[in-house]
Amino acid sequence: MMEKPVTTYIVSVFEKPHWRTVLTTKDKAKAEALAKEIGDKVRIEEITPKGNRPEKAAG
Secondary structure (H helix, E strand, O other): OOOOOOOEEEEEEEEOOEEEEEEEEOOHHHHHHHHHHHOOOEEEEEEOOOOOOOOOOOO
16 A cells, blocks of 8 residues: 655745755644744745656566
């Protein structure tokens, strides 16, 4: 049985000259709350891995 991929949320804030990761979580509400608390120059990225494809039989 294949498991459903889990989305990871990455909260980053812009500190010149780069984006700095502040939080990595699987809880969307927690990510949004931190982004709201930070305020300006913040982004939330959603990363969902693609499921593995079944391998073809040899031959």
